[in-house]
Amino acid sequence: MQKYAVETCGLTRRFGARLAVDDLNLLAPEGGVYGFLGPNGAGKTTTIRMLLGLIRPDAGEVRLFGAPLAADRLSLIRMAGALVESPSLYPHLTGRENLEVTRRLLGAPRGLIDDALGVVKLAQDADRRVREYSTGMRQRLGLALALLNKPRLLVLDEPTNGLDPAGIHEMRELIRRLPVEFGATVFLSSHLLSEVEQIAGHIGIIHQGRLLFQGALAELQARRREHLTVGVKQSEQAMRCLGAAGWDAQRRDDGLLAVSAATPDAAARINSLLVSQGMEVFHIALAQASLEDIFLTLTGGRNETRRAA
C-alpha cells in the first residue's frame, strides 16, 4: 500500500472573507520530491503553515506519516524540517551559532551541526557572521537549519526565491540529492513549473486555494503536450471559429490563443481554417506550456479573477 508523508483532507482556511485554502486534499507519497505548484497568492504558504501547525485550519485535517497532526503535533513535527519563505536567521550570530541555537532547541547531538554544514557546503564560512552572508549563503544556511535534525520530511517553501541562476542550480542539485542520500521526502513549493518539473516526481497544482491537479509528473506532462499557441489579429472571431470546429481556444494574458491541439497536422489545419475565413495569422507554434497554460487548460478558462488581474 502506498504510504504518504503528507496527507490533507478537506483542508480549509479563511482570512476574513477571503478563502485562502479551499477543501484541499493533498497526497504526497513517502520518498521522492513532491512539487506543490501555484502562482503567488494561490494558497501555498498558507497550506504549508497548516502542515507545520503554525496556523490552524478552519476545517479539515493534516496527517503526517499517517498520523493526525492535531493529535500529537510535537512528536510529528520532530520528524520534519522546514524552510518557510525566507530563512529565519540571527544576523548577529555566525552560521554555526545559528545552527547551535536550533540544535539546542531540538536537544540534538552537537555532531549534527558539522553534518548539516557539510551537506549545504557552508563549512568554510560557518564562523562568519550571517550579516556578511550573500543571499545564496543565507538560503543554504536556512536549508541547513531545516536539515539539522535529519528529518524524514523536509518542507521547503520557494527555496530558490531571490537566488541567482548559479544559486538556483546549486539549490536544485541539493534538493535532488536529499531523497537519495537521506531517504527524506521533500515537499517543495514553487510558482515555477520549470523548476519543479526538474526535481519532482509528483505534482500538486493549487490555484485560488483549490487543488487543480495532483498526480505523477508524467501525467502532467502528457496533458501539457496538447497545446498550440496561435497569434491572430481577429482573436475573438478566431476563438468562435475554432470553437465551432471543435477546438478549445482560450486567450492568454499576452494576447495569444492557447488551443487544445499539438500536432503539426492540427497546426496546419488551424492555419488554413483561419486564413480561409479571412483572418490574419501572425504566429503559430507548438507551446512550451507555461504554468499559465496549464492553469488555463485545467480551469478551462474559468480564471476570470486572474485574467482580469
Next chain:
Amino acid sequence: MMSLIRVLHAETLKLKRTLAFRMIFVAPLLVVALQFFIAWKQPRPGAEFNLWDMVARTSLSVWAVFMLPLLITLETALINGIEHGEKQWKHIFALPVPRHVVYAAKFLIAQALAAASTLILCAMTVVVGLAFTRLRPELPSGAIPFVWILKHAAFVWLASWLIIAIHIWVSVRWPGFALALGAGIGGTFFAIFAAGARVGKYYPWLLPVNVFMEERFTTALLLGAVGGLIAAVIGCVEFVRRDVV
C-alpha cells in the same frame, strides 16, 4: 522541564554580542555615575548623616523609579525584537518546542537580565560608597549595609515582575521597537504624575519604588510579583492561541 532548559540554553546564545547583554552593565553604571555626582556635591552634613544610608538609598531609589523600568523596556524589546527581525517565530514554532515554553523562557530571561543588572548595581553601589570613604573621609559612614542593600534590591526586583510581564507581552505581540519603547517610556513618564495620587499604589511602573514606602510595601510586593506571574500566564495563553502568519 527539559524543554524549558533547552529553550533557555538557546536564549543565552542569542544574547551573544547584543545590546541587551551590554545594557545590564551600562544601566547600573549610569545610576552610580549619578550617585557619584550627588555624593561629590554633598554639602557638609548634619549629625544624622550616614554615607552608606545616602548612597544605598539613592542608588536603589533611582534604579527603582526610573532606570529599571526603562531597562526592562529596552531588554524585552531587544530580546523579542531579534525574533521579529527575520520572522524567527515561524522557525521556532516549526520545531518540536511547546509554545508556552518559548514564552516562559522569554519571561525568565527578562527576569534574569533584570536581576543580573540589579545585582551589578548593588556591587557598583558598594564600590562607589567605598570610594567616598576615601575621597571624602569627613563624611560619617559606618559598616557596609550589605543586608539592607541585597534585601531591598530583591524587593525592587520582585515588584518589577508586573512590568516585565506587560513588556514581554507587548514586545512579543507587536514587531518593531516603536510600540514597545512607547509603552515603556509612557509608563515611566506617567509614573511621575501617578506617584502622589492614590492610584500610585497600584500603578505597575511605580511598584518597584513603592517597596521603600511602608504603607505601600505589601501591595507593591504582592501586585508586582504575584500580579506579574498572573499577567505572564495571561500573556502566554494569548501567545499560544495566536496564528503565526
